[in-house]
Amino acid sequence: MNSVNFSSLFRKLDLNLFRVFAMVCRERNLTRAAEQLHISQSAVSHALARLREQLKDPLFVREAQGVTPTPLALRVLPAVLEGLALFERVAHHGDTFDPANDITRLMLSMNDEIEPLLLPGISQALRQHLPDVALSCVRVDRSTMKADLASGLLDCAIDVAHSADDELKHTPVTREDFVVASSSGTPIDMVAYLNGRHVTVSSRRQGRSIEDWELARLGHRRQVLARCQHYASAWSMVAASDLLLTIPRNLALSLNAAVPIHIHPMPVPLPPVELHLFWHRDRDRDLANSWLRELLIAQVTGTKNPLGE
Helix, strand or coil: CCCHHHHHHHCCCCHHHHHHHHHHHHHHHHHHHHHCCHHHHHHHHHHHHHHHHCCCCCCEEECCCCCEEEEHHHHHHHHHHHHHHHHHHHHCCCCCCCHHHHCEEEEEECCCCHHHHHHHHHHHHHHHHHHCEEEEEECCCCCCCCHHHHHCCEEEEEEEECCCCCCCEEEEEEEEEEEEEEEECCCCCCHHHHHHHHEEECCCCCCCCHHHHHHHHHHCCCCEECCCCCCCCHHHHHCCCCCCEEHHHHHHHHHHHHCCEEECCCCCCCCCCCEEEEEEHHHCHHHHHHHHHHHHHHHHCCCCCCCCC
């Protein structure tokens, strides 16, 4: 199908079909979409069947954990979301923005390493204003972040600062110094650090980690003997070996509460890790998104440093 007449679609089809379509795109799972919409899964399937017939496209492809939108579905989605948002604005024309009535569900994105540090406080702050909001948090996928934020599949993302597309707006929310964790209480100076044996954490199969890039920039190189995906795994490895782990301070404090080892100051002057809040420029003046950003910024930046610094 080469083109879609969106105006014609909105005239011909039940608006509820678009709500179902948008929710399945968001949840990537028919059962979860049905739960969010408070309808049966068969009703979701029936709605999608009607849309498939109209658009002459399967719209979703089944996977082990749910469904994936087809290219046409992803192309149609922004217009569908825009149409639904327009309908909501018309339906509430003249009303003042009220988060309790206008926000029913939120989708955030952050890496699973910072989720346990940030999400509990964010959830608590949200519940004070929106006790019934449906909150979801998913892992950051930079390859789709812009599209997901633009389409409304994501409301906001919190990620390590990186070069962002012009269509993405962002602001810093917190900075984390690095520390070094070890099973030994012996102080670690620069010589001991550079001559030590290290475990590094990265979601990529190969390539330098953040700290290795910074060490290389300073003209240093360390010996990395192990690589894993999560800091919790690396922490356990350090506890049972002579390996060293370079880790953001608050993550170290959190993990140390469960498995106590030794935390040392970083002997090499690495710059801190900076986390940014990301959103799409098209939602910059959206009242609901603006309200959410203000709450997230206040919550994350207002979190007291555990060390009192």
